[in-house]
Amino acid sequence: MADDISISINEQSHPILCGTCQQPIAFIGESNTDTGKAGCVPCDNIADIQEVLKMVAEYAKDEGQLMFNRMARDVARQSKIMSFEGQTSQNKAHRFVVDLKL
Numbered sequence: 001m002a003d004d005i006s007i008s009i010n011e012q013s014h015p016i017l018c019g020t021c022q023q024p025i026a027f028i029g030e031s032n033t034d035t036g037k038a039g040c041v042p043c044d045n046i047a048d049i050q051e052v053l054k055m056v057a058e059y060a061k062d063e064g065q066l067m068f069n070r071m072a073r074d075v076a077r078q079s080k081i082m083s084f085e086g087q088t089s090q091n092k093a094h095r096f097v098v099d100l101k102l
């Protein structure tokens with residue numbers, strides 16, 4: 001039973017990964033996207049699939065903002081008149097993440 005769980009972002013499917021070991025997570029027991037549980041057994045990182053999706057969506061939203069910040073930082077770096085101050089990397093631990101391949 002190797003049902004990879006993925007999330008669709010910008011019409012692209014990305015597998016959901018365990019935030020601890022970065023391995024794809026899988027359904028635990030029933031593969032039901034409404035009531036099932038999913039997670040990473042070796043890390044004991046398991047949650048309701050709906051919770052998992054919520055956490056991943058939050059991660060993706062943060063990551064989108066950070067990507068924008070990193071772009072702004074890089075632009076500012078090459079400019080004499082601009083400076084950039086802001087967050088460019090995730091500052092909180094996420095139990096579940098997704099590789100956005102940014």
Ligand SMILES: [Zn+2]
Nearest residue numbers: 018021040043
């Ligand atoms: Zn893990």
